[in-house]
Amino acid sequence: MPKSSAKPPHREIILGIDPGSLVTGWGLVEAAGNQLHHISHGTIITTAAIGLPLRLSRIHHGLRKVIERYQPSMVSLEKVFFSRNVQGSLKLGQARGVALLAAAERELGVAEYSAAEIKVAVVGYGQATKEQVQRMVNVLLGLRGAIRADAADALASAICHAHRRTFQNLVIRSLNGRVKATSWFPSHANLDVIAQIHGTLAQKIPGEIIVDVGGVGYQIFIPLNVFYQLPEINAPVSLQIHTHVREDALQLFGFRDFPEKQIFLLLIGVSGIGPKLAINILSGIPAEELARALREGDQPRLIAIPGVGRKLAERMIVELKDKLATLAPIGAESAKPEVGSQLMLDAVSALVNLGYKRPDAEKAVREVLKKGDHSLESVLKESLRLLSR
DSSP states (O other): OOOOOOOOOOEEEEEEEEOOSSEEEEEEEEEETTEEEEEEEEEEEOOGGGOHHHHHHHHHHHHHHHHHHHOOSEEEEEOOOOOSOHHHHHHHHHHHHHHHHHHHHTTOEEEEEOHHHHHHHHTSOTTOOHHHHHHHHHHHHTOOSOOOHHHHHHHHHHHHHHHHHHHHHHHHGGGGTSEEEEOOOTTOTTOOEEEEEEEEEEEEETTEEEEEETTEEEEEEOOHHHHHTOOOTTSEEEEEEEEEEETTEEEEEEESSHHHHHHHHHHTTSTTOOHHHHHHHHHHSOHHHHHHHHHHTOHHHHHTSTTOOHHHHHHHHHHHHHHHHTSOOTTHHHHSOOTTHHHHHHHHHHHHHTTOOHHHHHHHHHHHHHTTOOSHHHHHHHHHHHHTO
């Protein structure tokens, strides 16, 4: 029987820490592919009677013992937050510093996440209560019985990093054509942004779908015109994606092609239009017709779109008319098929998301394709070389 050539999933042991000057929680999770396994958890308990210096020493000693025993490769903890209680914040900061020191002594990587990011990763809601976090930690790790809040928060931090690691692995797999991604949000420099997704359609309802990619289900919000063109459940589906990042949520919005996504990006750049309203607008008018109405200043047609009033229509025309003039006509890509067109679309999409102008990206990719390169990785590398001249 031939041996399987599939590589075993990379395993990583993540130590989550919830620092506190009296009680410090810790929890260890092993991440293997998309699977999470609980290793251990506990607390380091001190008392105010012994004074802060000795408490910090005990916390440091306790964390060193945990690190030496379980040999984690990564430490994850919550970012510093500000409080009206200055003394309490200072003590928490000192306990946090001790945790960072314990990690640094073993040269471990350190990841830091806001409380909202951790809650979104574990519960799916940035304003979740501690009780909701504890329950979801139990569910995700298959634990039974009550977990002390400090240990649950530490495990939640480890889970958050494991989920971010899975997200990054999907980005790495982009060269295999499953998910195209890049990093380009200036205010979220460490965030990998999904730009295109290909997987199996797991669920669909008007305005929303779930796409299964390697066992991970992604909720994607879509305009109605995209919904009407979807295949049957369990069929392959491919969409252009915009990743919208907020402090308490990370949302994906899907489109049938890149020009439609461009229109969406222009819409959310207009004052008063958020992602949900932009999706509603594209549900009420085809992208090609919307582009024409904006170019021609057709205010009555815009007002006919649900959710768009006179003032918003005027603002859309003023802010987008000139910007649309610089874009290729909607539908132009599909009207001009060429050899390697899908590869060209993927490469151009990646370059545009990296910040290059579309005409320059198209020119560079065409030059590279003429040389006979046929993998996305080689096309992108050579195109970037041309663009950097």
